[in-house]
Amino acid sequence: MKYLSTRGADQLLSFEEAVLAGLAPDGGLYIPEHIPQLPADWQTAWKDHSFVDLSVEVLSLYVDEDEIPRPELRALVEKSYSTFRHPDITPLKKLTDSTYVLELFHGPTFAFKDVALQLLGNLFEFFLKRRNQRKGPTEKPEKLTVVGATSGDTGSAAIYGLRNKANISIFILHPKGRVSPIQEAQMTTVTDPNVHNLAVQGTFDDCQARFDIVKALFGDREFNATHRLGAVNSINWARILAQTVYYFLSYFHLRRQLPDPNADVEIQYVVPTGNFGDILAGYYAKRMGLPMGRLGVATNANDILARFWRSGAYEKVDSSSPAGQSEPAAGASDGKQGADASGVKETLSPAMDILVSSNFERLLWYLAFETAEGADLAERQRKAGATIADWMGKVKSDGRVQVPVAVLELARRDFFAERVSDAQTLETIKYYFESEHYIADPHTAVGLCAARTVASQNPPNVRQIVLSTAHPAKFSEAVTRALQGSPSFDFERDVLPAEFKGLLERERRVIDVEAPDVELVKRVIEKYVVPAVGQVGASV
Numbered sequence: 001m002k003y004l005s006t007r008g009a010d011q012l013l014s015f016e017e018a019v020l021a022g023l024a025p026d027g028g029l030y031i032p033e034h035i036p037q038l039p040a041d042w043q044t045a046w047k048d049h050s051f052v053d054l055s056v057e058v059l060s061l062y063v064d065e066d067e068i069p070r071p072e073l074r075a076l077v078e079k080s081y082s083t084f085r086h087p088d089i090t091p092l093k094k095l096t097d098s099t100y101v102l103e104l105f106h107g108p109t110f111a112f113k114d115v116a117l118q119l120l121g122n123l124f125e126f127f128l129k130r131r132n133q134r135k136g137p138t139e140k141p142e143k144l145t146v147v148g149a150t151s152g153d154t155g156s157a158a159i160y161g162l163r164n165k166a167n168i169s170i171f172i173l174h175p176k177g178r179v180s181p182i183q184e185a186q187m188t189t190v191t192d193p194n195v196h197n198l199a200v201q202g203t204f205d206d207c208q209a210r211f212d213i214v215k216a217l218f219g220d221r222e223f224n225a226t227h228r229l230g231a232v233n234s235i236n237w238a239r240i241l242a243q244t245v246y247y248f249l250s251y252f253h254l255r256r257q258l259p260d261p262n263a264d265v266e267i268q269y270v271v272p273t274g275n276f277g278d279i280l281a282g283y284y285a286k287r288m289g290l291p292m293g294r295l296g297v298a299t300n301a302n303d304i305l306a307r308f309w310r311s312g313a314y315e316k317v318d319s320s321s322p323a324g325q326s327e328p329a330a331g332a333s334d335g336k337q338g339a340d341a342s343g344v345k346e347t348l349s350p351a352m353d354i355l356v357s358s359n360f361e362r363l364l365w366y367l368a369f370e371t372a373e374g375a376d377l378a379e380r381q382r383k384a385g386a387t388i389a390d391w392m393g394k395v396k397s398d399g400r401v402q403v404p405v406a407v408l409e410l411a412r413r414d415f416f417a418e419r420v421s422d423a424q425t426l427e428t429i430k431y432y433f434e435s436e437h438y439i440a441d442p443h444t445a446v447g448l449c450a451a452r453t454v455a456s457q458n459p460p461n462v463r464q465i466v467l468s469t470a471h472p473a474k475f476s477e478a479v480t481r482a483l484q485g486s487p488s489f490d491f492e493r494d495v496l497p498a499e500f501k502g503l504l505e506r507e508r509r510v511i512d513v514e515a516p517d518v519e520l521v522k523r524v525i526e527k528y529v530v531p532a533v534g535q536v537g538a539s540v
């Protein structure tokens with residue numbers, strides 16, 4: 001299997017090259033040259049598989065045996081998911097007769113990004129080790145320096161994915177004093193020598209500054225080449241691939257939980273969505289042949305995707321509403337309501353606070369490809385690449401692109417979309433606590449609310465699976481606010497996991513950066529970057 005960029009089909013990469021590169025040089029995202037189909041006997045052969053077994057089967061369809069031999073692939077997958085606390089890795093819980101939640105938060109940082117980042121870290125390490133083993137004694141060993149910025153909720157998953165990995169250093173910038181205490185503790189109590197948390201000071205109200213620093217570092221050719229900067233953001237192909245697995249697992253688990261496992265049910269996945277990675281994995285599963293209905297895109301007030309499915313316009317700012325804005329997020333934290341300078345709205349589900357949705361480009365490519373005319377596959381791929389380059393250029397220059405009707409219709413064949421306000425998010429948390437004694441985090445609640453909105457139009461044989469993306473303890477403020485009037489609710493007893501107790505008191509390692517300044521950050525990286533180790537077994 002080879003990989004091509006969504007913005008041009010000329011160059012084909014191996015899986016390893018696509019994973020190490022992350023983003024394509026033309027600005028596009030890597031996609032497989034074709035979507036593999038499930039083997040004819042998958043329904044019977046895979047039905048009792050564990051998460052790890054399924055992962056090996058699914059990944060093998062996208063990674064050639066001569067790139068990663070099967071036993072080594074299995075070892076990588078086993079290692080990646082040995083850090084999870086639940087035997088099913090991603091357990092499926094029944095809420096009502098027609099609604100299930102797929103809990104993706106049983107990894108080390110209690111959020112769904114662990115599913116992908118645990119594997120990505122091991123893949124990086126595996127590839128670097130192998131490259132260095134193949135080098136002569138005088139050749140310079142390869143290393144990777146991962147740099148990223150976080151507003152709190154996703155940095156820890158990257159840190160836990162890369163901690164203690166050979167030849168990899170990770171630097172994560174967070175705004176000093178502006179990250180929730182639990183999230184700050186999750187990041188800074190990782191004291192492995194290759195992990196560096198940079199607490200960046202700054203009094204001004206500009207959350208963009210840290211992201212701009214990271215961008216500037218990547219744009220600095222010399223610095224980038226010296227340190228081989230890498231990103232672990234959600235566009236890496238390996239992350240999407242890792243996430244397809246739980247769609248298969250939950251399919252089998254749902255059937256097992258039905259009173260009649262052979263009943264004719266249709267599964268409807270509903271996914272709280274930000275950068276479109278989680279739900280895109282479901283789209284690949286569907287296209288591979290996993291039976292399911294339309295996929296549900298659930299957004300918060302940052303609703304660029306919900307607007308796309310309404311109008312076919314992919315635009316940063318809602319041009320259909322009078323003020324050029326959708327209504328403000330109803331229950332957003334006091335004084336934090338509304339949009340920041342970039343137009344991103346702050347909501348109770350911050351991991352989904354986005355302006356544009358980076359992985360959506362991959363779906364657009366498939367829509368462009370399927371509506372393209374051409375003599376053969378290669379010609380249609382080239383046309384799709386040119387179309388995406390054009391559309392993304394328009395989004396960059398004009399802030400919007402309008403896709404043709406045929407493209408929108410195709411998008412509606414496989415997806416529906418719903419927007420959920422903060423007020424609805426809080427109501428939903430309360431509703432499922434009071435009716436089912438289930439405590440959902442605000443991101444999961446966005447999914448649950450969207451699922452309930454469409455449920456009344458569903459035929460009786462539909463079973464909804466809502467993807468649950470974070471443990472409620474990670475977003476204690478929203479959960480406590482939703483449930484404060486419920487007499488039977490007790491945060492410490494009902495929500496707080498044992499692993500979080502004592503976390504705040506543990507030893508920390510943080511590097512203070514006095515100002516959001518690129519040069520200061522560069523100096524920190526140069527000082528702390530771990531020198532690469534050449535031959536395996538060499539002592540440091």
Ligand SMILES: *Cc1c(COP(=O)(O)O)cnc(C)c1O
Pocket residue numbers: 111112113153154234272273274275276277278279351352443469470
């Ligand atoms: C990242 C994240 C999401 C959104 O996932 P995408 O793949 O970006 O759509 C939802 N919930 C939580 C808790 C997350 O961390």
